[in-house]
Amino acid sequence: MGKKSLFVVMLTILLVASVAITGCGNKSENSNANTEQPAGQKTEANQGNAGTETKTEAALSGTINIAGSSTVYPITKVVAEDFQKANKDVRVPIQVTGTGGGFKQFVKGDVEINNASRAIKESEAAEATANGIEVAEYKIGLDGITVVINSANDWAKEITTEQLKKMWEPAAEGKVMKWSDIDPAWPDEKINFYSPGTDSGTFGFFTEAIVGEEGSMRTDVVQSEDDNVLVMGVAGDKYAIGYFGYAYYVENKDTLQEVTLDGVAPTVESINNGSYAISRPLYLYVNVGAIKEKPELKAFLTFYFENGKEYVASQGYVPLNDEDYQKLVQEVDNVK
CATH class of the missing domain: 3.40.190.10 (Periplasmic binding protein-like II)
Structure with a gap:
């Protein structure tokens, strides 16, 4: 082989090697780019998760x-x-x-x-x-504490606060036992009393406002902290009388009727202006x-x-x- 031919062969080998090296270099860069791109995406996802985690940490629990x-x-x-x-x-x-x-x-x-x-x-x-x-x-x-009677009661739709006191005060126990003891024109039937329990704020307010002394009441009374028990008791007893918050009456007015006190019925207006006798505020402490x-x-x-x-x-x-x-x-x- 002549010098010229040898030179051509060597040059060809160098060119092939160069292309091979360049090709490998390009492949490496592309590989790295592909690796970095998902890595970049993962970082963004992590940042997104971090943002979510931050929200979770800041969220209320x-x-x-x-x-x-x-x-x-x-x-x-x-x-x-x-x-x-x-x-x-x-x-x-x-x-x-x-x-x-x-x-x-x-x-x-x-x-x-x-x-x-x-x-x-x-x-x-x-x-x-x-x-x-x-x-x-x-x-x-x-709220207005609402005195309620059975829907079949047609004689005690209007009561004075004095009559109410006469019914509920401790001195009434054993003496005022029938509706006719309040008014001779009323039925000669036993009054059945329903009241919130002694831990109830309604009980405390009612006794102070009507009887005149907080916590003072006759004891022959069905009492419950659950107003729904009182609702069912009065609704199922023609000769019953009870009391609880205005909302419980509104919710059950199809089966109960409210009592007008001193000529004023419990309504949003009478409770708001204080003309209803047993109006009161409600609180969160x-x-x-x-x-x-x-x-x-x-x-x-x-x-x-x-x-x-x-x-x-x-x-x-x-x-x-x-x-x-x-x-x-x-x-x-x-x-x-």
């Missing part, structure tokens, strides 16, 4: 413990249901214990909120303070320290008060003015 009034219960129940729909990791169990029963737990710190159909007593407030609990009182609406420590509680209260007018009205009670609920929202926001 925990438990808000509530006890207390059967009267306030229907309002708080629907608020809690809607709040939990929007906040899946928050639980809001509610115990119906009566206002007094709820305060027994609240002042010990066992629950964060007490639904209350009466104001807190000085003794309850003092116990809360002794246990290091700062108490916030939030008025959420109005809340542990201030818990509001500071539990963002889910603060959010729950804000949600409650922002929508308070609609929720209170939806359950048959009398709502406050828009401005009143705005003030409640601000009060909660000011808790730092």
